[in-house]
Amino acid sequence: MQQTANGCGFAPWQDPNEEPLIRFEGVTKKFGEFTAVDRLDVDIFKGEFFALLGPSGCGKTTLMRMLAGFEKPTEGRILLDGRDIGPVPPNKRAVNMMFQSYALFPHLSVAENIAFGLKRSDMPKTEIPGRVDEMLGLVQLREFAGRKPHQISGGQRQRVALARALAKAPKLLLLDEPLGALDKKLRQQTQFELVDIQEKTGTTFVIVTHDQEEAMTVATRVAVMDHGRLIQVDTPDRIYEMPNSVYVADFIGDVNLIEGNVASTEGERVEISWAEGQPLIVGSSASPLAAGTRCSFAIRPEKVAISAERPPDAVNAISGNIHDIAYLGNISTYHVRLDTGHIVKAQTANSRRIGRRDFTWEDAVWLSFTDTAGIVLTG
Amino acid sequence: MRRLTWFNVTALTLGFAFLYIPIVILVIYSFNASKLVTVWAGFSTKWYFELMRNEAFLNAAWVTLKVALASSTAATVLGTMAAYVMVRGGRFFGRTLFSGMIYAPLVMPEVITGLSLLLLFIAVGLERGVFTVVLAHTTFSMCFVSIVVSSRLATFDRSIEEAALDLGCTPFDAFRSVTLPIIAPAVISGWLLAFTLSLDDLVIASFTTGPASTTLPIRIFSSIRLGVSPEINALSTILIALVTIGVITASLVSKRAIMRQRAEEQRAAAT
Amino acid sequence: MNLRRLILIAIPYLWLLLFFLIPFGIVLKISLSETAIAIPPYTPTLDLSAGWQGFTAYLSELDFDNFSFLAEDDLYWKAFLSSLTISVVSTLLTLAVGFPIAYGMANAPEEWRPSLMVLVILPFWTSFLIRVYAWMGILSQGGLLNQFLIWTGLIDTPLTILNTNTAVYIGIVYTYLPFMVLPIYATLEKLDNSLLEAAEDLGCSRIQAFWLVTAPLSRPGVIAGCFLVFIPVLGEFVIPSLLGGSGTLMIGKVLWEEFFTNRDWPVASAVAVVLLLILIIPITLFQRNQQAQREADE
Structure with missing residues (x-):
């Protein structure tokens, strides 16, 4: 929508x-x-x-x-x-409000609840029933107009609350x-x-x-x-x-966060050093960063690919062992322990049946992602 | 689950026997033909007819009824206002004193309340009679009303009042068209409580009434101080019958309402 | 809108000030006055028209004679002490009678409980006076209890029960029983039955489980019930004057007699002030207990 x-x-x-x-x-x-x-x-x-x-x-x-x-x-x-x-x-x-508890008036019927605000507006009395009916139609509750709030289901109550708040336009x-x-x-x-x-x-x-x-x-x-x-x-x-x-990255959805320092920048492309003896991670940043800045590299699990061999043309590739597998039906999340001790999550869609799954516990795997898959954050 | 052991059955049987046997005996002996209350001399309803002819009792009953109606109505209005102020009034100067004055009469010995009000009425030169008893009863029963109403107000979803304001009500309109209908059951039980307290009160009325307006409890008290009489038994039986019918009807009505609401909610959840 | 709020607060506030707080001021004032044979029967009276001078003159005439009188005359001492004793003993008796009833109610089948509640509350709605009166016919010399005991052969000559402290105890337990049963029932009813099952599962006998689980968890209700009985009994008047004898000393009765029989208003007021001071302790404790309970519930 x-x-x-x-x-x-x-x-x-x-x-x-x-x-x-x-x-x-x-x-x-x-x-x-x-x-x-x-x-x-x-x-x-x-x-x-x-x-x-x-x-x-x-x-x-x-x-x-x-x-x-x-x-x-x-x-x-x-x-x-x-x-x-x-x-x-x-x-x-x-301004009208739809309350969390719905706050429907328990002593009034559905239609009376919707008409409540209209009666206290400058709408002529004769037009109120028409407007109430229009609102009932909008939320598909015409046949419940005469019921009291406790006589309808939770979902219907929610729609009454919405209609009541919208009635005064x-x-x-x-x-x-x-x-x-x-x-x-x-x-x-x-x-x-x-x-x-x-x-x-x-x-x-x-x-x-x-x-x-x-x-x-x-x-x-x-x-x-x-x-x-x-x-x-x-x-x-x-x-x-x-x-x-x-x-924000952490609040919305699932994310892997790796802390490090900016090693070099080139436009939006940023290289991060994050652990001794590990290749630099390449990510992107919306704002220019100075070399040496403390930063976090954030990457969504679904943007991390998992494979048995190192993909030959990957910009970023890190090796590790599978520490845990969360099978969620449509997707699986692999928790991979890197040699540095970091745990990185990688998500794959389960297009195959479980018996033919590629990896299992303790398998040595490679994680790879593109240079634009993850972003570099400083805040 | 819960166990109804012999212990529980015995406790309940003995307990309710203790609560009800005196009342049952009182009722039985009101139909005693003998003047002596403790000796059974056959069934008779003559004490009820005697009672109907006793002007003093009838007058006292009338005074009591007037006092109870007036004071319980005034107490309901004042007590509801006080409850609203306590629960919704926010902070104001002297709030602690106010809530203290609401709670204190509940635990105050009646002799003290009665004495202090009498001294007030004398100090301001108010002639004692029905009016002073009404004032006294209103004061102590408004506190009971306010406790009953405020416990309902406190559990009531505040956002319902906010919704009324949001939909264009003035605060007074919101109180009249939303709050009052919702707390009405509590207001009614507050009124009933105030009415019963007033009907029942002996001590405060004794202090604050004048010689011309004797209430029923005062009349009963002065007559039973002299000993047991079958006429009082008859009067007690009538009062007990009225209260019993009232309480049982009220509890049946509220039980029905709860059952119907529950059934409707279940049906609504199923759709 | 603010004017409305002011009026809403002011009406009940002023009412309570006028009819609750000011009368106590008057009681305090009169307790510090001297008895006089006049109407009103005390001096000095505060003459407001004399202004500040009248007030200072009034203050200089105040005296604590009534309170020293209370301290000297052992009638009052004894009355206060015996009120306290009767209140404590009858509270414990009410607890002993009320707890099993509340326990039985809480363990009764769920569909019985509302009816049992109504049965406990019903006497509370009927006149207090009538409930006390009902015992007069039972406890009197030729009363039904004596008739019954003689019939069973337990005694030969009728016992004197009416107009003794025993009758007062019976009357108090009887009339205040609902105040004890209801709060205890409320806590017992909320008690999670699986706690008892857990206790039994962990090796308690049923009686041990009662002492180790039910009893401590019902404490808030027991405390509330005890205060609800103790506080009003302390100032009780009707029961001692109807069921008690001349030897039954209770402070409410003394106050009543000072006022109505002896017409000694200053002494009656002093008795009221002392009673109030004594009551402040249990009332404060009760309020604190209720407060703690509410906080624990949240």
Whole structure:
């Protein structure tokens, strides 16, 4: 889904003339001594599906609650369409929220829940039933309109919460861990539904999640947060392929990290010395690095090839023994112990049956990868 | 799993016998024909008719009912407000004092509460009567209401109120259309508790009432100090019957509601 | 919005200040006054119209005579001591009666438990006075208990039970039993049965498992139940005055009599102040215990 969005060339953040829908300007939020959000600047554009990703306690929920109006920034401003929304109370903001617990009103039916916000808007009374029906159709819950929240399943409750938050056609919809309460299978299916509804309604979505897979699936851009700061804000593919720090590389997906020093550079190509008596590793770096800089070489396991013989034309090749094998069905991960003691993971797709697998424990193998497969990080 | 051994059966049998035999005897002897409460002289309902003709008791019952209705309603309003302030009020000047004043009446001996309120009413020159008893009962039962309501408020998902604000409610509108309907069962049980406490109270009412407005417990107390009487047995039986019917109905209704909700949840999960 | 919040806080706050805290101030004040044959029956009265001078004059007239009177007259000493004794003994008796009931309830089949709960709570909703009264007919000289005991041949002459401390103990155990049973039941019911199975699996006998697992784990409920009985019994008035005799000294009864019979308001107030001071200790301990319990639960 996100690929289609990118394919259409939806990238307002690259256009310097585009006005952001939301702008954070040096926003800090403190709770007593604790700094939940630390001098944060970010722009979110109309039509985006923006994901805030980070471990619990990183400040992502606080950031969202500031957008909804439940918390006020200690310093800095939040602009919505160019207007400071600091003094606007939550009930006067064109921002709606879908709560992690769904927060459905237990004493009201599904339809009454959806109509709740409309009754408190300036929509004429006669138009409310039509809008409620439209929302019920959008989330495919027409036949459950008269049920109470405890009479429907978890997945249906999630859709009611979404419909209720969307009913007032907010400029911005906030989703706090919207799929956290669903089981894995339902969650994956619902992710696509969310993206569908977002595209249909054209609403700007900001989603908070700690599930990186979910963020990658739904978002146009992902913001990785830690300790109240944004570490990297980028499209999912760039977050994965071009992390700007060890933190991001390690947080998203699986990664091998090898520490070393920059030996020489040539454009984007960087050579790293990482262990006595071992050949230099060749990787690439987005930013120019001085020789001698302390750095980490990061490479995804699926970009490391494993073979019995040294591949003749490989730029990088290191030998080791198989220490452990994790068989995951579709793929296998080999943990290879290098002569230096490092453990490097290599992943292969299991296109053959297990009995005909090439390698087993303690086999001597070669690991190889291209010069652009791994990147060099200093942060 | 859990074992229902002879020990448990004996403990339960003896325990509930101890709890209920006195009450059963009381009820049986209210139908005794004899004036002597301890000697059985055949079945009779005459004490109930005597009771119906006893103006003093009827008046006292009426006073008690008025006091209980007024004080439990006032206590429910004040206690719900106090609970909301305690759970949702955030920080304010004197919060510790406030929560102390909420909890203290629960453990305060009634003689002290009664004495202190009487001295207040005398100090401000308030004439004692139904009104002063209502004030006194409201004060001590609002604390019970506030404990019942605040325990419900504390377990209640705060984001439901936030959702109401988010969807355009003012804080007052959110309280009226979302919070209140959800905590209603706790508010109702708080009211019932306040009502029963007021009906039951002897000590505080004795201190704070005037000579013209005797409540039922005061009347009962002054008459049983002189000894056991079959009329009091009859009165007690009526009160016990009312409470028993009330409690059993309430527990059946709530049990049904819980069962229905559970069944619906199971059905919802299955779809 | 802030005005609304202020009003919301102010109404219950002012109510409690006016009808709870200020009355205690008055009790304290009167306890430091002298008895007079007048209405109100004490001097000095604080004359607010005289301003600061009136206040200082008032302060200079305050005296602690009532408290030294309490200390000198051994009636009060004895009343306080015997209240404490009766409270401690009856708390332990209630525990002894209540624990087996709570234990039996917690081990009863699950579908019985709500009904058993209702059965324990039901007497609590019926009038306290009536429950005490029910015992008067049973315990009296010609009462049903004596009739029963004579019928069985255990005794020949009726026992005097009513109007003794024994009757007071029976009355207290009976009326306060739900306060003991419910908290103990609540902890026992939460007790994970697999802990007992583990204890037996590790070689404990059933009785050992009870002492080593159930008893220590039910401690919070036992402590809560004991405080819930002990604190109100200390100031109890109805039970000693109906079931107790002239020899039953309890401080609640003394206070009542000072006030209503002797019309000695300053002494009654002084008794109230001392009772409150005594109660502060168990109340503080109880609050601390509850706090610790809540924190442990989280």
